[in-house]
Amino acid sequence: MRNSRWTNLIFQLIAVILALGFTTLVMLIAKAPPLDAFKNIIIGSIGSWTKISDVLISWTPLLLATTGLLITFTAGLWNIGIEGQMMIGAVFSTWVLRLLQESTLPPALILGLAILGGMLGGALWALLTGVLKTFGGVNEIFGGLGLNFVATSINLWLIFGPWKRPGVASMSGTIPFPETLWLPTLPGSRLSLWALGLALISIVLVYFLLRGTYFGLRLKAVGKNAKAAYLLGVPTWQYSLAAFALCGIFAGLAGAMQVLVVYHRLIPSISSGYGYLGLMVAMLVNYQALWAAPVAFFFAALNIGSIQLPVVLKLDSTLSGVLQGTLVLFVLLMQGARQKLGIRN
Amino acid sequence: MNVDLRHIHKTFGKVHANDDISLDIPAGTIQGILGENGAGKSTLMKVLSGFIYADAGEIRLDGRATTIHSPADAIRQGIGMLHQDPLDFPPMKILDNFLLGRAGGLFPDRKTARRDFLALAAQFDFSLDPEAYVDRLTVGERQQLEILRLLWLGARALILDEPTTGISLPQKEKLFATLKKLAAQGMTILFVSHKLEDVEALCGRVSVLRQGKLVEMMTPPFDAGRLVESMFGKQVTLAARTPARPGLVTLRAQNLSLEDSRLQIHQANLDVRAGEVIGLAGMEGSGQTLFLRACAGLLHPVAGKTLVGGRDLTGQAHHAFKKQGVAYLPASRMEEGLIPGLTLTDHFVLAEKMRGVFINREAALGLARQRISAFNIKGTPASTVESLSGGNQQRALLALLQTPLNLILLEHPTRGLDIESTLYIWAKLKERCAQGSAILFISADLDEILQYSDRVLVFFAGRVSPPLDAAQTSVTQLGQLIGGKGWETLAGEAAHA
Numbered sequence: 132m133r134n135s136r137w138t139n140l141i142f143q144l145i146a147v148i149l150a151l152g153f154t155t156l157v158m159l160i161a162k163a164p165p166l167d168a169f170k171n172i173i174i175g176s177i178g179s180w181t182k183i184s185d186v187l188i189s190w191t192p193l194l195l196a197t198t199g200l201l202i203t204f205t206a207g208l209w210n211i212g213i214e215g216q217m218m219i220g221a222v223f224s225t226w227v228l229r230l231l232q233e234s235t236l237p238p239a240l241i242l243g244l245a246i247l248g249g250m251l252g253g254a255l256w257a258l259l260t261g262v263l264k265t266f267g268g269v270n271e272i273f274g275g276l277g278l279n280f281v282a283t284s285i286n287l288w289l290i291f292g293p294w295k296r297p298g299v300a301s302m303s304g305t306i307p308f309p310e311t312l313w314l315p316t317l318p319g320s321r322l323s324l325w326a327l328g329l330a331l332i333s334i335v336l337v338y339f340l341l342r343g344t345y346f347g348l349r350l351k352a353v354g355k356n357a358k359a360a361y362l363l364g365v366p367t368w369q370y371s372l373a374a375f376a377l378c379g380i381f382a383g384l385a386g387a388m389q390v391l392v393v394y395h396r397l398i399p400s401i402s403s404g405y406g407y408l409g410l411m412v413a414m415l416v417n418y419q420a421l422w423a424a425p426v427a428f429f430f431a432a433l434n435i436g437s438i439q440l441p442v443v444l445k446l447d448s449t450l451s452g453v454l455q456g457t458l459v460l461f462v463l464l465m466q467g468a469r470q471k472l473g474i475r476n
Numbered sequence: 477m478n479v480d481l482r483h484i485h486k487t488f489g490k491v492h493a494n495d496d497i498s499l500d501i502p503a504g505t506i507q508g509i510l511g512e513n514g515a516g517k518s519t520l521m522k523v524l525s526g527f528i529y530a531d532a533g534e535i536r537l538d539g540r541a542t543t544i545h546s547p548a549d550a551i552r553q554g555i556g557m558l559h560q561d562p563l564d565f566p567p568m569k570i571l572d573n574f575l576l577g578r579a580g581g582l583f584p585d586r587k588t589a590r591r592d593f594l595a596l597a598a599q600f601d602f603s604l605d606p607e608a609y610v611d612r613l614t615v616g617e618r619q620q621l622e623i624l625r626l627l628w629l630g631a632r633a634l635i636l637d638e639p640t641t642g643i644s645l646p647q648k649e650k651l652f653a654t655l656k657k658l659a660a661q662g663m664t665i666l667f668v669s670h671k672l673e674d675v676e677a678l679c680g681r682v683s684v685l686r687q688g689k690l691v692e693m694m695t696p697p698f699d700a701g702r703l704v705e706s707m708f709g710k711q712v713t714l715a716a717r718t719p720a721r722p723g724l725v726t727l728r729a730q731n732l733s734l735e736d737s738r739l740q741i742h743q744a745n746l747d748v749r750a751g752e753v754i755g756l757a758g759m760e761g762s763g764q765t766l767f768l769r770a771c772a773g774l775l776h777p778v779a780g781k782t783l784v785g786g787r788d789l790t791g792q793a794h795h796a797f798k799k800q801g802v803a804y805l806p807a808s809r810m811e812e813g814l815i816p817g818l819t820l821t822d823h824f825v826l827a828e829k830m831r832g833v834f835i836n837r838e839a840a841l842g843l844a845r846q847r848i849s850a851f852n853i854k855g856t857p858a859s860t861v862e863s864l865s866g867g868n869q870q871r872a873l874l875a876l877l878q879t880p881l882n883l884i885l886l887e888h889p890t891r892g893l894d895i896e897s898t899l900y901i902w903a904k905l906k907e908r909c910a911q912g913s914a915i916l917f918i919s920a921d922l923d924e925i926l927q928y929s930d931r932v933l934v935f936f937a938g939r940v941s942p943p944l945d946a947a948q949t950s951v952t953q954l955g956q957l958i959g960g961k962g963w964e965t966l967a968g969e970a971a972h973a
Contacts, residue, residue: 343837345830348818352826356815362806363815363826363876364798 142469146461153461154454163446171443172451176436184322188393190431192217192385192402194330196409197416197423198337199381204418205341206374207354212260212275213382213406215282216253220383222286223252224390225397228308229294238311245312246329246387253383254376256282261375265368271375287399294397304398314391323392330388331424333381338420350374382406408434411459417466430455477538477554477632477664478503479524484533486519493519494530495688501681503538503632506655506665508679510672512707512894515685517668521635524666525557526550537633556631558622558639570613571606574625589628596624600654612738614760616647623654633664638892640674644759645922645955652678670707670894672700673923708896723750725786726882726914727771727802732780734766741766743780744940746933748883753905753915755925755946758935758958764918765887767933767940771916772804772885773797785882801882807891807918809869814861820844820872821857827876851875852900867897874904884908886917890924902928922951922958936960 155165176186196213203210210216227248231241260278263269291300316323341347352360353370361367389401412430416422437451479501486494493516501507511517523530526544534541537553544550547557575589593606602620610618619639626634636655640648655665655678669675675682676698684692684706692706727748734741741763748754756764769775770782773794781790784800794804806812814823821844825835828843844857851871855864861872870893877884884905890898905915905928919925925932926946934941934957941957956962 343834345825345833345835348822348825348835352815352818352822355817356811358806358812359815360826361794362804362812363823364795365826366795 138469142465143462146465147458149461149465150454150458153457154450157453158446158450161446163444168440168444168446168450171440172433172436174436175439176432181320182435184317184320186428186432186435187322187327189434190428191326191330191388191392192405193408193412193431194424194427195333195381195385195388196405197412197427198330198333198420199378199385200409200413201337201341201418201420201423202350202381203374203378204413205347205354206350206371207357208264208371208374209272210257210260210275210375210378211272211410212257212278213378213409214402214404215275215279215406216256216379216382217386217389217402217406218279218282218286219256220249220253220379220386221390221397221401222282222289222386223383224249224387225289225294225305226252228312228390232308232312241312242314242391245391246384249387249390250380250383253381253386254379257375257379257382258372261372265371283399286397286401290397290399302399304394304396307396312391313395314388316392321393323388326388326392329384333384334420334424337381341420346373408455411455415459415462477662478536479555479633479664479666480536480539481520481524482534482536484520484523484535485531486516486523486528487531488519492688494523497533497685497688497690499683499690501664501666503664504659504662505681506659506667506679508675508682509666509668509685510670510675510682510703510707511685512670512896515707516688517685518637519688520685521557521637521666521668524550525555525635551626551629551631554630554632555635556626556629556633557635557637558619558626559637568610569606570604570608570610570621573610573621574606574628576625578629592628593624596627600624600657601650614643614647616643616651616759619643619647619651620654627658632662633666634658635666635668637668638670639667640669640671643920644958645951646959647759648674672698672703675703676700704895707894723912726750726784727916728781728783728786729767729771730781730783732767732770732782733778734763734770734775735778736766736775739763739766739938741938741940746943748914748916750882750912750914751909752930753909753917753928754943755929755932756916756918756935757922757925757932757954760920762935762958763938763940764933764935767935768804768885768887768916768918771883772802774804801880802885803877803881803883804885805873805877805887805889807887809866809873810862813873814869816862817860819858819860820848820853820855823861823872823876827878847875851904867893870897870901874901877908880911881908881913884913884915886915888919889917890919890921898924922954926951926954934958936963939963941966 158165158168175182177183196217200210200213224245227245228241231244256278260271260274263274264271290304294305296306314323314325341350349360349365350370352363352365353367357367385405386401389403390397394401408430412423412427416426433451433454437448440446440448440450481497481499484494484497497520509517509520519528522528524535524544526546526549535544536542542553544553544555550557571586571590571593574593575586590606597604602624604617604621610621613621623634639651643651655667659665667675667679680695682694682698682703683690684703686707686709692703694703725747729744729746731743731745732741733743739761744767756768758764766775770777773782773789773792773796776791781788783789784797784802787800789796789800810816821840824844824847825840841857848855848857851874853864853868853871853875855868861869864872870889889905890901893901909915926949929946931943932946932949932954933943934954936958937960941963953962957966
């Protein structure tokens with residue numbers, strides 16, 4: 132056991148080195164100074180308190196998405212539809228705010244209801260994928276992908292239709308909510324301890340859910356061999372649906388946070404690709420909850436750190452995407468290599 | 477072809493799977509390889525067929541030392557292997573399967589292949605339609621297809637791994653006739669089995685492996701007692717038959733009509749009583765699996781009723797049956813029975829009733845330890861199920877059964893297991909009968925059916941015989957019924973009953 136853990140670590144390290152090497156190669160081809168670029172990414176992400184708080188703001192939705200995905204991956208489900216689930220979460224959250232902003236209810240209660248609304252929206256949208264799979268025989272990858280497009284359309288329709296700004300509809304989204312309906316942030320910063328706390332509680336909850344409960348074990352059984360799990364007495368499709376719903380709750384929460392903390396309105400790209408990025412993080416940590424938080428932080432840091440690349444080095448900020456993507460690919464490649472070597476021995 | 481293995485060594489971790497094995501087989505010999513599970517038979521055959529490399533030793537083919545790099549390389553050098561589960565591609569046509577593995581251009585020459593196929597099939601009296609789909613074939617027919625394919629690819633030595641499991645008696649006779657014919661033409665045949673009777677009927681020589689070593693080499697006439705002794709290192713005797721004293725009706729199948737895409741069963745009737753064992757005999761795909769699955773609630777009948785303990789459960793899901801004490805153990809242990817990646821402890825926790833939200837790890841570990849020792853499973857609570865051998869996986873499946881149970885449904889409970897495991901499994905099942913469980917099981921092994929059943933149901937192309945008294949039925953009679961003969965007299969008996 133111990134031995135395999137060490138070899139595992141060594142293979143992961145090789146993957147990281149290869150990913151860094153590949154990214155360096157890309158920069159050399161683009162005639163950019165790699166060392167300067169890496170230095171800028173580091174300074175740009177953890178160089179100052181403002182930068183770190185920016186990373187934490189980005190970390191929150193990413194960690195929430197990853198948290199939800201850990202559940203669906205455990206159940207053997209590829210919940211590509213997480214982007215849509217985040218979006219619909221944001222839509223529901225916005226809806227609640229719009230309905231109640233004129234009311235006399237205390238703002239704290241409205242905010243609470245908006246968070247719950249977001250979670251409900253995400254869960255319903257995820258259940259739709261689950262129902263399509265369970266009762267319609269639609270693979271969740273296709274169902275999720277399709278529903279992502281539908282969610283985007285709904286979002287755009289709302290922004291340019293019923294919820295458009297008075298006068299002129301705009302890509303910049305709906306009209307911002309009054310400051311009373313913003314989730315409190317630290318003074319002088321956009322970082323909300325509420326959002327951060329919710330994300331941390333979520334990952335801890337899911338860690339224990341998957342590790343020590345009957346629910347977690349049965350979910351794992353369904354994910355690894357649904358037929359056998361069924362014969363052992365696990366109600367399999369109900370567990371699949373539960374996994375979708377739970378993942379949707381976390382995705383919806385992430386969407387709600389984007390509205391309540393970051394943008395204070397609904398915008399077209401409200402999910403900001405955090406769902407897809409979450410898929411990468413979940414794959415990278417091999418679906419282990421323990422590593423989700425640090426790796427998600429690392430990815431968030433890469434995102435924030437690369438923002439200033441265009442300004443300083445005239446490099447496009449998508450460089451972080453190159454590094455994130457190759458990292459995942461090389462880690463998966465190393466896992467494959469390790470298995471192959473394992474058989475040979 | 478002369479196959480000469482010299483001083484073959486292979487270790488997996490601490491296990492010496494092949495320990496200095498030397499075996500020289502002249503061309504035209506049918507060489508039996510006997511041994512219980514884990515004796516090293518499969519390892520030796522995998523070395524010879526290029527699946528794995530030996531740590532040390534030499535392979536000489538027709539006197540020439542060689543290295544076999546892969547299964548494809550093995551067949552190029554004339555060694556073909558017929559696996560226990562035929563490695564074919566069910567949704568494809570027979571002819572396409574036949575063409576697989578043939579080196580050649582982008583566009584296979586189907587015309588020539590078809591002609592060769594028919595010629596070969598005729599030579600061995602196999603009736604296979606090259607345009608039919610493989611998923612319509614029985615295991616025996618898939619074997620025939622695989623033999624033809626290997627011959628066509630130029631095999632001069634054939635390895636057969638447990639070829640008689642899962643095929644019917646007539647198919648077995650045809651297989652043996654074919655093998656004898658091939659041997660007469662100079663083919664070298666390695667026949668791997670743990671069935672003494674098959675080896676006696678077929679082989680010109682037998683070698684016995686035990687714990688990785690070659691311990692015995694015998695030529696006819698074979699002394700069965702000595703062979704068993706060298707396989708196990710001790711004498712093994714079959715348990716005596718104890719007739720059951722059947723109790724109340726546990727399961728009633730009433731005018732049950734079942735169908736799937738290939739087969740229909742019309743109005744089958746059966747009362748299963750507490751404590752009795754009923755064997756379901758028939759060629760693979762004759763309807764016995766449909767019937768067993770219907771008894772478990774895994775297949776819903778088109779018409780008729782299923783009653784468990786007097787309660788009508790027709791059309792309800794398997795979990796409703798499970799609640800009434802019905803357990804179903806599938807044939808494919810790793811595909812349907814156990815969950816790869818989970819440990820034995822995980823399995824025991826899954827099978828037990830949930831107590832609260834959190835799993836009590838201490839209690840779970842205690843439970844696992846107790847079951848592992850009670851069922852003599854070679855493994856630890858933390859062993860993943862895929863790391864266990866076939867016999868131990870089957871024991872684990874049995875250990876997962878809850879108490880009490882009204883009805884245990886088993887598909888091929890001892891397929892691929894050695895005599896010792898088989899005896900053990902049946903001893904455990906008989907214990908269950910004594911506690912009042914009824915047992916329904918499918919087996920391709922007619923001796924097993926007659927040995928352990930109180931009553932037997934024969935299936936042929938969806939027809940179901942009335943229950944036969946196992947004590948009054950012979951293997952020959954059963955063999956004929958399975959092949960579709962002698963049903964007219966049965967119908968008369970049923971009318972009298």
